Amino acid sequence: MYVTNPIDFRHADTAALSLAKHQQIQPQKVRDIAVGNFLFREGDKAQNLFEVQSGVLRLTRVLANGRRQVIAFGYPGDIIGFPDGDNHHADCDAITEVSVLVHGHAVLDDARLQPELHKKLLKAAMREISAMQDHFMTLGRKSVTEKLASFLLVLGDRVGEPLSGNLEFDLPMCRSDIADFLCVSPETVSRIFTQFRKRKIIAINQIKRVVLLDREQLLELAEMD
């Protein structure tokens, strides 16, 4: 899950459905991960791809000097664990209870085994590339306000529940996860959230739950194209 525009997510949804459909043909391997447990760590041999069914995963990397980056959040429908060479180059842990479908790495090694699934995975990888390109713009060319507005909008579109006319959803990650995802300091995330609340753009009643009160204004702030 990156901060991208809604179009990409419609793609993602249909792809997720298609992937699930393929799984029904053959025995499904499902794995459950408890909060805080790792699906894989940097350096682990990449043996599987994971399709998130429920819950939220966190993909992170650490620079030598300790600076951390949250590369992506894995929401239902996302494919996590594309390897580079033989190994994973990031840590992946669960920030909620998570359930994933497991696709053996062999699917990637030989297209003939399951050509349709193979093709779907390739499409998913290319969608990922496009989404990451969008994320580049977010990281490099947007102000903190724009970054957070985009982030909230994307989450709203993906997992928001319409309640009394407003989109409402959980923020299962902590503030510093959001900060490290958007390449911003946690303090700044806090400040912008406060600012949004004072301007009645969002409401945060419980600390991990957000209501989008004024989606129009968020869209303006996000300056999405």
Next chain:
Amino acid sequence: MYVTNPIDFRHADTAALSLAKHQQIQPQKVRDIAVGNFLFREGDKAQNLFEVQSGVLRLTRVLANGRRQVIAFGYPGDIIGFPDGDNHHADCDAITEVSVLVHGHAVLDDARLQPELHKKLLKAAMREISAMQDHFMTLGRKSVTEKLASFLLVLGDRVGEPLSGNLEFDLPMCRSDIADFLCVSPETVSRIFTQFRKRKIIAINQIKRVVLLDREQLLELAEMD
């Protein structure tokens, strides 16, 4: 071409060779692009993948408000043009004379046509994902000095020619391309280059040609892990 660590590039080189090998089995389609001409534009139907043989491509996107992002530079060995859905979501033009191998989009659509090539493209896409993840760190968590040091080191490793003990290479892109690639202002790029020159870390005799005088110090400045 992203700003990543050297390990990724060794992968890229071997993959490029493998791809070329596959091409020899079947008739090769080659296309030449003159400086300034476009290989494809945002919104174009994505019909082909391109493998750069020689020259340098530039992949760009523009935000609604005019802010521009250089997503990547396409150097020999790079695969450019992974589609998202049916269309390209970025512009791609040539900043030098360019020659590319053309792989029909159909290769992606049906793994059975050319399973080995298909698999190679998938691997290339996944390498791309990993390289982009590294680039996230560069964009979001590095100072301008670190960004430029990383950029010069990567280019040196990829296209540097050893001349009298130092790596030397062309910078075919203009300063503002570098700026938009690293998400920095052109003025700042200029300032850092000047700083590097004054500290005898690099030499810029012709404006588009760089000599790495002190690679060790560049490595320290880049703070790569």
Next chain:
DNA sequence: CGGGACTTTGACACCTCTCAACTCTCGTGG
């Protein structure tokens, strides 16, 4: 030689980070 685009340099402003203190939340144990 001249014009235009690109690059460099400087001054200044401001956004965001850092550091620090304070508050809130929630789980634990007395």
Next chain:
DNA sequence: CCACGAGAGTTGAGAGGTGTCAAAGTCCCG
């Protein structure tokens, strides 16, 4: 059941890195 403590979140003050704006310099090509 309440008090406490630890961790997370919020708020504030100050510093510093970069961007913006402006002007001068450089290079290229007609």
